[in-house]
Amino acid sequence: MADDWKVGKKGKKGLKKKDEKAVLVGIVRQDQTLEQIEEYLDELEFLALTAGANTIKRYIQKMSGGPSSKTFIGQGKADEIEDFIKENDIDMVIFDDDLTGKQTNILEKQFERKIIDRSTLILDIFANRxxxxxxxxxxxxxxxxxxxxxxxxxxxxxxxxxxxxxxxxxxxxxxxxxxxxxxxxxxxxxxxxDKIDLQSQTQRKNRGELIRVALVGYTNAGKSTLMNTLSKSQVFAENKLFATLDTTVRKVVFENMPFLLSDTVGFIRKLPHHLIESFKSTLDEVRESDILLHVVDISHHQYEDHINTVMQTLKDLEAHDKPTILVLNKVDLFEKRQFDELLEEEIKTDLRGEMKEKLMNQYDCEVIMISALKKENMEAFRALVKEKIIAAYQKRYPYRTMQYY
Ligand SMILES: Nc1nc2c(ncn2[C@@H]2O[C@H](COP(=O)(O)OP(=O)(O)O)[C@@H](O)[C@H]2O)c(=O)[nH]1
Ligand SMILES: [Mg+2]
Incomplete structure (x- = not known):
């Protein structure tokens, strides 16, 4: 069927075979709810889509005693999945947890399909990007x-x-x-x-005395979009996970005050720790920065989970003690979903205020709501960032007359 084929991206690879078909598998452990796992699988489905696979069906198995060392999900469930994938011409089975070599083998042998776990999927996306x-x-x-x-x-x-x-x-x-x-x-x-790192270290040293501001956040939160809005540079932004892997640094000037702004790889729940280790030097940009802009997709119903994942990852990187602004992004989408069109402006303002207050207390840092895409509230945002940068310059050069402001 002609429909089975579509022209590959930019025609570079010629014809690309139709996306592959996948089923997703997650388990509910004793301390987890079904709802949680459904949300995790939503994310896994998004990851699969980013890698080029369409999800046909999901399987969720309760495993109060923990996963099976052989089939991970238990033999009964494995048999059920086997029937489905063989009847429906499924190409791969994707697990939301990491499997051991033994589990992978046993499942591969029974299913006769590609067995992919969460880390392999993320690593694959990274390899492609x-x-x-x-x-x-x-x-x-x-x-x-x-x-x-x-x-x-x-x-x-x-x-x-x-x-x-x-x-x-x-x-x-x-x-x-x-x-x-x-x-x-x-x-x-x-x-x-090590060789490459040495080069980038030298590059970073040559940047001189400018204050460094780093965008951090969950993948797809809008970091690259904000970078583009602030610096008018064209960083790749896309509604996919891990669109940006490499660090981009731009010199930005707010009313005569220059600083360096960097955009880099986003974080995700259960990011394979080898990946973090390997990306340490890319993430040096974050570790060596003076100020963090923690971008949050406020329209995502798991945004608090995302904030916690990012904060934990920053802790792992020993970069959590920096002055941080929690940037609640995609406020346009959030309000479209949460606010009634007829709601009075005053009430909207109150609701926004309440939310800001709540997060400010919860996370003990400055909070601001913006839309990086629609450029909403950008003036207040710039003012807040500027304030932080001035404070950082003063802290770094307490005895110097500032030439920047
Ligand atoms: N509606 C809306 N979409 C946004 C906003 N900011 C970013 N996006 C979209 O969210 C997706 C991910 O953005 P991107 O900047 O690539 O996220 P990153 O992974 O954090 O760098 C893209 O499709 C953006 O267009 C916003 O303020 N409002
Ligand atoms: Mg990005």
């Missing part, structure tokens, strides 16, 4: 680190496939050889990264 040598090396390093502890399980799988009389699968020795190859590659990539 990486543009610079630095990002590419960082992703490859994370992928190999993820693979290393799973090699044994994967080998067992190969062993079984090859198995037969007189065919003893690979022994410890061969697994060890493979491990060594992966380890060698890891150390090679590390060296390569």
């Amino acid at each position: 990486a543009q610079t040598a630095q990002a590419k090396t960082q992703v490859e390093l994370a992928q190999l680190k993820y693979l290393l502890p799973r090699l044994r399980g994967l080998w067992t799988h190969l062993e079984r496939q090859r198995g037969g009389i007189g065919m003893r699968g690979p022994g410890e020795q061969e697994i060890e050889t493979d491990r060594r190859i992966v380890r060698d590659k890891i150390s090679l990539l590390r060296k390569k990264l």
